Amino acid sequence: MFGSAPSGAFSFTLFRLLAFSTIGKLFGGVQCASVEDWRSRSIYQILTDRFNPGLNSASGTFIEGGPKPGCTQGNGTYCGGTWRGILEKLDYIQGMNFDALWISPIVENLPQHTDDGEAYAGYWPQNLYGINTNFGEAEDLRALIDELHARGMYFMMDVVPNHMAWNGPRSEIDYSIFNPFNDEKYFHPYCPMDYSGDNLTALENCWLGSKYTPLADLNTEDPTVQEMFGEWISEMVGNWSVDGLRIDAGANVQPDFFPDFVKSAGVFAIAEVYLDNDTVASAWEATIGSILNYPLLWKLADAFGTKNDIGGLVDMMASEKKTMKDTTALGTFSENHDVPRFANHTQDLGRAANVNAFVLTHDGIPVIYYGQEQHFTGGTNPYTDREPIWSTKNGFDVFSPLYQQISTLNTLRRHVIATDDQYTTTQNDVIYHDDNVMAMKKGSDGSAVISVLSNYGSDEASSHDIKIDNTGYSSTSLTDVLSCTKYDVGDSGSVQVTITNGWPIVMFGTQQLKKSSLCGNSGDKFGTKVPTTTTATVYTTTMGGTATEIAVTATVPVVSTTETATDAASAANDYSSDALRFGVPSSESPWGAVAGAAIVFCLASGSFFGILGVGV
Known part of the structure; x- marks a missing residue:
């Protein structure tokens, strides 16, 4: 293949990728992280370019905070976020108790500035076998993935099997620049x-993009195209230790x-099916195994965006x-890079908290x-929902009310999964609803999560009593983990709760909260094999219209940089359901370093991992 052995950093990276590919083929067909593994996970989605600049791997100097010159939220240019920057903020992410990370597509994209902007989002691929160096070098991505696995987290890779991108009129496309689909014969x-979604033939065969940046539609019915995609995704999963795919x-x-395609990948996959009709969308769910729940998204925005009738959401459920x-394998969400943020509909914090509570307590991932x-609060015209987080007023504020709420609910979710092995596969039931309130029960009788959600909003000062x-409980007490308020359950299984300031109520059995680390209960935050450090912080917030001073003791995990891959696997397998409630980043955290010097395939998937003894 080569006339002479390549040298330097390139040869090192090339050797590593070739070695990965070889080992991936040796273990071909092995199933790694499956839907059963992913049901228990909670995913944090990042648009890589807009999250954190981080270090420049070439110079070792920090890329100063703030967007690149000319970068604004909606003008469609690169802002400077990197894989190294994500790695540096894993404390912040894990402080919310997320245990899976979905980042932008990693492959090489269209390089030019077009009339539609730049390929900062990652969805304009040209070379599937290259990487997008705007996000960093191969060693930066490898360091991020290794660190995720050392922390017991899953890595979700975003892939684009629909199209290849071109800058300029479609009549001038040079198909030879696309890799591996370097001929017009591979395209429709x-x-x-x-864009109505009613014409399925057009939906599947016609071209996305614009006259400035056409997205040439791949002929995925062609067996040759299918085979090429199968070879590529198999190598990518092996090369980058991928735990799951977002399509x-x-x-x-x-x-x-x-x-x-999914069989070749050998890991769980979830697809974007941007349709509001659940019957039509189910065709993709049946063949892929999971889709992002767009039909529910629109009803969720309608139900909580204003004081509309919640019945539409209940009917879709x-x-x-x-x-x-x-339904327990679907991806439940309320925001992403393609739809307006919920706060673009209403900036009411109480309604946002109710939406978050729904996402984190409903069926699915x-x-x-x-x-x-x-x-x-960003929207989509233009794409102001892709904010450079480091340049915003709040930035990485670990004490924001919604950060704390998400952390608490993720902690509860892990704890419940550890105590009820039927929780993730038990479908959520609506046990009460009216125009403004819905109550849901998820889990087994006597150990279910009871969520009471409303669209009253925090602008309504009055309280509401709901029976x-x-x-599924009887003669016991439930604790709302968001306020630590206890509610008594009668012999008949009924409970009366009070909705205050429009805030959601998420209850679990008071006795079952033992060892959860919630509401004064003890519990190991990250498992016995992961050491932690504790700090105390006093901050002022507004609660019920009154300034309140709160002291928070924050515990964050510390991962040794000398930990071996097998130690990391053990730590991941022992990763406690009793997780961190509040996370405070520390300037002395050693997590910026790469853990170990071995590559682990599908680490913590519970079914397979392989080790390659090369430097990382």
Whole structure:
């Protein structure tokens, strides 16, 4: 293949990638992180370019905070976020108790500045076998993935099997620059996209993009294209120790493309199916195994965006139990980079807290979009929902109310999963609803999470008493983990709660909260094999219109940089459900270093891992 042995950093990286590919093929067909593994996870989604600049790996100097010259939220240019920057903020992410990270596509994208902006989001691929060096070098990405695995977290890779991108008129496309699809024969003939979603043929075969940046639609019905994609995704999963895939523009690829593609990947996959009709969307769920729950998203925004009737959301929940193969495997979300943030509909903090509570207590795998915890307000015309988080007023504020709420609910979720092995596969039931309030029960009788959500909003000062029946509990007490208020349950299983300032109520059995680290209960935050450090912080916040001073003791984990890959695997397997409630980043945290000197495939998946003894 080469006339002579390559030298220097390039040869080191090349050797590593070739070695990964070889080992990936040796273990071909091995199933790594599956849907069963992912159900218990909670995903934090990052737009890599907009999260944190971090260190320049070439010079070792810090890229100063603030966007690149000319970068604004909506003008479509690179702002400077990097993989190294994400690694440096894992304390912040894990402080919310997320145990899976979804980042932007990593492959090489269209390099030019176009009339539509730049490929900062990562969805304009040109070379599937290269990486996007705007986000850093290969060693930066490897360091991030290794550190995620050392912390017991999963890595979700975003992939784009629908198209390749070109700068300029479609009549001038030079197909030879695309890798590996370097010939026009691999693509559908041009036809304009029908964005209504009603014409499935157009949806699957026509071109996305614009006249300035056409996205040439790959002919994924072609067996050769399918085979090329299968080889590529198998290598990528092995090369980068991928635990799961997010598939972009899934609705623009015919459903029967995906079974072989997902089989070649050997890991869990979840697809973007940007449709509001759950019956139509279910065709992709059936062949992929999971989709992001767009049909529910629109109803969620309607139900809580104003004081509308919650009934539409309740009806969609009931419908999906019939149309979807498995609601407990869907991705539940309320924000992402393609839709307006919830706070773009209403900036009421109470309603935002209710939406977060729904996402984190409903069926499926919860997905929180970066900045959601800071109550970002961006929209999509232009894309102001892609804020450079480091340049915003709140930035990485670990004491923001929604950051703390998400941390608490993720902690509860892990604890419940550890105490009820049926929790993730038990479907959520609506046990009460009216125009403004809904109550849900998820889990087994006697150990279920009871959520009481409303669209009253925090602008309504009055309180509301609600009686909830059929909780599955009897003659005991429940504790709202968001306020630590206790509620008595009668013999009949009913409980009366009080909604105050429009804030959600999320209850679990008081006795079952033992060892959860919540509401005064003890508990190991990250498991016995992960050492921790504790700091205390006093801050002032506004609660119920009154300035209140609160002292918070924060415990954060510390991972040894000399820990071996097998030690990391053990730590990941022992990763406690009793997780961190509040996380405070420390300038002395050693987490910026890479843990270990071995590569682990599908670390902590519980079914397979391989070790390659090369430097990382």
